[in-house]
Amino acid sequence: MSQYTEASVHEFTANAALGQFLRVYVGSNGKVALAGVNDFGVGTVENPSTAADEKIGVRINSAVGSRKCVASGAITVGDPVFCGASGKVSSTGAVRYGIALEAATADNDVIEVLVSGDTGGVHHVRSRFTIAEVNAGATILPAIPGRAYRVCDMALISVGGAAGAVTTVDILGTQSTSSVKLLAGAQANLTQSTLIRAGGTGGTILADGASFVANDAGTAITIGKTGSNVTTATHIDVLLSFVVEA
DSSP, X not given: OOOOOOSSEEEEEBSSOBOTTOEEEEOTTSOEEEOOTTOOOSEEESSOBSSTTOEEEEEETTSSSOEEEEBSSOBOTTSEEEEOGGGOEESXXXXXXXXXXXXXXXXXXXXXXXXXXXXXXXXXXXEEEEHHHHHHOEEEEOOOTTOEEEEEEEEEEEESSOEEEEEEEEEEEEETTEEEEEEEEEGGGOOBTOEEXXXXXXXXXXXXXXXXXXXXXXXXXXXXXXXXEEEEOSEEEEEEEEEEEO
């Protein structure tokens, strides 16, 4: 009997002991095994197995958001990652798996990866920043050499209290070599737990829809502020939907 799943994590049967965060593929016997250098695979192991025929959870590749992966060696943040041997990701290879959102320095380092396969598809990230990080400026999406981010939707949420003192909390990009405010979230609307969406109340965007055109290739998307430092709130949540373009 056929079935389908809408969940990010799907249950499979392991063909052997499988470590956490390794990539796997579905074999002809219906069980998952470690993916190799030419296997894009079905996903990454969330709940590892200690022996064959155990039920495990696999975060499927189409799941929203980023995931943890095991690196086979040094990987630079923002660089493409490729399918490596033994279920790992690598800095080189023939089959692209995604984008490194963290750096790896050695074999078996666990890093955050955004699965893309290639430049197509809409991705979504939810990131939480302390107000100290917002006040200092922090990276939401690292620069990818030769690739450009195009934002599809943005939102901000103040956590732990209303955002005080600041004029706006900003999501920033780079267009035509200049820094631009893709979204400026007004302090008056950054009350605790309130969603400020791009183009909605308190969520100012660029004129003529320019917030949703491609940013310059090789540039990051960041969070910052205009005016005084943010006070009172403890964190700002960022929800960002985007595509990566050549």
